Amino acid sequence: MDKMMATIEKHNMIERGNCIIVGFSGGPDSLAMLHALSRLRDELSIKIVAVHVNHMLRGKLADADEEYVKGFCKEFDIPCHTFRVDVEQFASENNMSFEEAGRKVRYDKFNEIFSHYSADRIAIAHNKNDVVETFLINLMRGAGIDGLSSIDYMRDDIIIRPILDVARDEVEKYCEKYELNPRIDHTNNENHYLRNKIRNRVLPMMNEAFEQSCGDAIDKTVQLMKIEKDYWLVKQKKLFEELCTYNDEVIKISTQKFCELHLAEQQQLLRYAIKTLSGSLYNIGFDVIQRIIDLERVGAIATINANYMARLSSTDLYLFPVNHIKNPDLQNDNAFTLYQTVVPISQMSKMELNDYKVALDFDKIKGKLYTRNRKAGDRFVPLGMKGHKKIKDYFIDEKVPFLKRETIRLVCDEEKIVWVENMRISDLVKITPDTKNIIIISFQELVELN
CATH class of the missing domain: 3.50.40.10 (Phenylalanyl-trna Synthetase, Chain B, domain 3)
Incomplete structure (x- = not known):
């Protein structure tokens, strides 16, 4: 509770009177967070609403998770909304991995209930161990400061992660103390998914090799990266205002001024511009940014993703939606x-x-x-x-x-x-x-x- 409250206060996550939508799987992390927030309802004058998404991947076990969630929320007088979505089918139809599809489905439902209640925040139960695992995943993808800063405490002034400074073993001890009996997803012990491999195999091997808890050392690096990221956010915005114009879904960057920037500034400006244009940097890695920087011939095109592209003119670099150059009239x-x-x-x-x-x-x-x-x-x-x-x-x-x-x-x-x-x-x-x-x-x- 102390760590969670310290995180909430340090990052101004919650204000008195807020309505908080809580992602609630029934597992230890989300259960502990929801229980702790429910204890703070009167003190903070907040309203909490739980949202559970049944991915329909684990048959009767998933249905039992859903029933558990409903029962817990009823016992603690917490409004609860449950959804059933066939994530396997959704992933196939949208050419996504199970993990990516599950994330998309969950956030879509969180946002749906967020809008329904005109809520203020969406609370997600990522913990300190998730930060370490995400760092390693991003490290092996060749990430920069954004990726190595791992998981944000807050995103878009809506998504909050109140237990991000709480370790997994602390979560488990909290559940034991209050006899919460969380649902356990046994697939977490299977090594089909990359995150599970890191959790179950890579980190234990690292701890043994370095004869210390590597998680704590990695967390220090993450905190340093977060400071660097905060610096660049200010710098990015200034560069964008000085070099770019943004009209009618098109960002135009002066190539003369762009070429005068340090390579690090070019990379950060492009990341800021892409996020401004598309709303996300999901799957925007080093290779994408470098393809844009490497454009040399007038008229040359670089694909950003399925929906956006970059093109070089004689005087400017343009970022725009793929369908923008089509004028149906x-x-x-x-x-x-x-x-x-x-x-x-x-x-x-x-x-x-x-x-x-x-x-x-x-x-x-x-x-x-x-x-x-x-x-x-x-x-x-x-x-x-x-x-x-x-x-x-x-x-x-x-x-x-x-x-x-x-x-x-x-x-x-x-x-x-x-x-x-x-x-x-x-x-x-x-x-x-x-x-x-x-x-x-x-x-x-x-x-x-x-």
């Missing part, structure tokens, strides 16, 4: 009104021409005009040139940001591109001394000057 040829009027060349002076309203030789237009977005391999003859040029190369030469390229409309006749919106007409339809009739086109209404 531009797939429809009739999505925009193209205003057009045909007049004799003698009346051209009455039309106020500019980048948004252009004049073409009407007799050089083949068939009807229509609009579309660019396609791979598009070419046209820019005004003043004799040969064809790829639209892609034209945009690069004109330093058009690559995301904007997907929004620029092309006006075409039945044979060719005649105008790149607001930029350049084709030399093939330019006005010459032989021109007799002109067609004025614009995406704005045409007004004839008096």
